[in-house]
Amino acid sequence: MADRATYPVQLVQPDGRRVFDREHAASVADVGPTELRELYEDMVVARRIDTEATALQRQGQLGLWAPLFGQEAAQVGSAHALHRDDYVFCSYREAAVAYCRGVDPAKITRLWRGVAHHCWDPAEINMTNPAIVVGAQGLHATGYAYAAHLEGAEIAVVAYFGDGATSQGDIAEALGFAASWSAPVVFFCQNNQWAISEPVRVQSPTPIVRRAYGYGIPGVQVDGNDVLGVLAVTRQAIARARSGGGPSFIEAITYRMGPHTTADDPTRYRTAAETEVWQRRDPIDRMRRLLERQGLWDNAFEQRVKDRSDEVGARVRTATLELPDPDPSELFDHVYAAPHPLIDEQRAAYLEGVRS
Structure with a gap:
């Protein structure tokens, strides 16, 4: 996995055109028409889960929700790179990863409604529940990865976190331990440009991925709105971890289109002009343009995706409203x-x- 922070890896441009990248294109050479359509469908469904949960919170049915709107490619692309026996330590925004790991959409809002201590059983999908303490999951992932290494398990462990978490001591300590122990952990930073109301430039005057270099950990920047690019670099990092190569760091450059959480008002600290720039880089629109260019888009497929997203959205809403109050x-x-x-x-x- 080459160090690459000068410019992000990109395999699909915003207009849907493919980018020739000999180093990374090979990692997704097996992704054919069926897989491309699956990636698109999962992103659309993930967005529907997110918009449904956001609406439920606005209607007083959830206590809080952390939207992922705009970050679908970073989450779906990386999730598709994982093996079933790999283990995921998430933050509070990875509902799309959970969906791709096989979580029943009906369970995704349980914790956020305040009727349970968890959303799903971690043992069923090898993924922890949402973690509210910012950055703590980096240490948990490193410890789990090192323990798995000692037991001889040839797996990878992934720690998801945002750009804001890189300013926490827990992430710094996790990087240090992972490097020293050669733990098979992939640090996946979704740089969505804002740590609540603080822009990323305030946190780091240089690319965040370069922090990994000081620990001797290889890293790569990727266009986080390019699902194929994310899939490629995550597959490479996962392969490195599973083969005993140690930790890696991925910085996915993306954008949080909505609020930090539903308790936040992003219009107080960022401009509409900035948001409009990122709207033109929408990950779902980009994937649709790719499918159209490759002759993989038709009315039947469009309807199938719509029907699936409607089905999942209805399931999220119905299940949330029917959740019983706990004793x-x-x-x-x-x-x-x-x-x-x-x-x-x-x-x-x-x-x-x-x-x-």
Whole structure:
């Protein structure tokens, strides 16, 4: 995996034209018509999940939601590069990765509605639940990867995080440990240009990927709105990890089209002109143009994708509205691994208050 931060890897331009890149095109040479259509469909469905969840929050049905609108290619492309036995440590924005890993869309909003401590069972899909503590998942991923290495498991572990998390000490420590231990972990940074209201230029005067070089970790920048480019570089990093080559760092250059979370108002800190520039780089539009250029677009396919996205969107909405409220006593479950008298005392006092 070559160090490449001078300009991002790109295999598909915004107008849908392919880019000849001998080094990276070979990594997606097996991606034919069926796979191209699958990538497009997964991005469309992921966006529908996101817009449905955002609408549910605006209607008071979710407590919070972290939109992924605009980052579909970064998430879908990287997720398609993973093997089933690889393990994912996510942040709070990777609903598209979860969908590609096989999560039932009906489970994606459970945590955000506030009726459960989790969305899905991590053991079923080898992916953790949303992590709210910014950057902490980098350390968790590194520890898991190193343990897997010690046990002889030939897998890769991926840690997803945003550009803002690179300013956290946890990511710096994770990079240091991963380099020292040669842990099979892929650090996947979705640089969406804004850490809440702080632009990326405030966090780093140089490309974020260059931080990895100081730890001796190879890195690459990729056009994060180019699903094929993301797929190619992630496959290379995954192969490096699984073959014992150690950690890698990917910086996917993308853009958060919506708010940081539904509690945020991006119009207070960024201009409409900036957003319009990135709208012209929309990852889904780009993939559609590629399909059209290659004669893979027709009305039947368009309708199939629409029907699938409508089906998933309806499933997310219906399942969210039907989620039962938990028993109040469950608030105290799983605080400790074993029974604890202090927790028992607090549970009793809380339930007495609820009953009164």
